[in-house]
Amino acid sequence: MPLIIFRYLSRQMLQVMLAVTSVVLLIIMSGRFVNYLAQAATGTLKADFLFAIMGYRIPEFLVMILPLGLFLGIILAYGRLYVDNEMTVLSACGLNRNQLLAMTMIPAIGVMLLVGLLSLVVAPLGIQKVERIFAEQNSLTEFDTLVSGRFQKFGWQRVTYAEELTDDHQQMNKVFIANRNVNSSNMGSMTLLMAETARIEANAGEDGQRYLILEDGYRYDLTPGILPLREIEFENYGLRMEERNSRKEISKEQALPTEKLLASDKLGYRAELQWRISLPLLIPIVVLLALPLSQVNPRQGRYVKLLPGILLYLLYLALLMSGRGAIEDGRLPPDIGLWPIHSLFLLIALMMYLFEPGKLWLSRRRAGHA
Structure with a gap:
């Protein structure tokens, strides 16, 4: 029975995650493609480089999109189960909140490993290729x-x-x-x-x-x-004939292998390293955030907590980006880095996750005293 439930929940969550990821990836790639196509049409970018640049940048896009896709996938998939009273049936079969969290974390860890591989290895390799293409482009007249x-x-x-x-x-x-x-x-x-x-x-x-x-x-x-x-x-x-200078879209730190970042004490390198580590690290935290956000009243509909969830996720990502810039500028010590931001949102996630059980425990205690 638990294995059947696990497969069902994982399938529901991953299907929505893949759909959200595909749509967001298509939107981002379309915007980039239109930008590069305009540059190719005006002659500022050689048309032969167009599809190569897009292909090499896909891992970089996926690193940013997959955590969002997983976050929205949990909210939408589990929200539908709550609206259709399927979660009520599963609870009656003995599925509690901690078991639901454990079943959700198992596929989420797989996504976390994939994002870690993309962030630490694959995306830097793709950015290196893009940097070489832009260097070749700059050598053209x-x-x-x-x-x-x-x-x-x-x-x-x-x-x-x-x-x-x-x-x-x-x-x-x-x-x-x-x-x-x-x-x-x-x-x-x-x-x-x-x-x-x-x-x-x-x-x-x-x-x-x-x-x-x-x-x-x-x-x-x-x-x-x-x-x-x-x-x-x-x-x-x-x-x-003057040589061309394409607009710089990527920094040199983004194109460096992770092992070079580990061996350096430069602020820019330390900031880039912490950013690469933060992307897979935020996945278990957003899973913990998504579970209470997916719990909705059937009368409210499954989208009622979607907007607050997106705003909370964007705040998390914006603070990470701001912290990365602060490390690069020397305003934030690299040893402290982005860890306080992760700790803050982990605390928020735990408070949200424990809010309903805590409220139920208090009501039972009051009823017992009465």
Whole structure:
């Protein structure tokens, strides 16, 4: 009988957890994908890197989502059992609160081990791959991500167009470049370049910098709305190609293996290590929080405690993030770290878990005295 109940409860909880995790993961990945897709469309990110970045970041997303999925899975699954009076039947069969907690903790420990593996090993490996991709992206010039037949803006000072491109992006036809002269005394001045063909020439300069060699074209120097216009015809014109700098999305500490964090006394490394440990550690605490939150009156419905539960979870996560930042800034000693936050919420969870039995015990004691 207990094994049947355990299987039933675990199945109900894990099914809801997987559904919640899948939905939240889809939402987060969709937002990231749209962001990266916009960068690829504007040429600031090479399209070939798009799916690789998303794939390598999935473990990082799962580390954050799985504890939330488990927390909501317990509240929703057990809440339905309370609303449908199935928990009343199970209680009549001899299932008490401590047995329910033990049966819930067994699959939760499996989730905890999975999150620990992802947090300490798999996610840092994926972030290392993403960091290498961004490093390779930064080594590209703007013309490596140029799309034929489209005006593309690079930074705020340059717009580039090429009617035709070879597959290796080394040769272009019908090139137009509009460049705002940021170093000029007249900040409104612009330089327009139009050329029949252009090619990329590596190591054309003494410093090894790559140049775009424009052929058979014109250069116009002008200030919009002001005359005169200066026109220069050229057969060959060299344009220095600036290397790209992608927006930094990950810190170097996130990409480091856990063993390197363990061997270092740097504040940033200690903060990252405590953060990685905190993610699996919060799972048994949120399980203890979720059980009393899932206990609802059938007349109230199973969603009545969902919003307070989410707010409590978000507060827990926000305090952990704030503590991580405080360790990095030196405002919180690393030896103390995030442990007071875990202790606080463990105390809250124990108080919530023991509240109903304590109230029942007091009522019985009062009845006995009466």
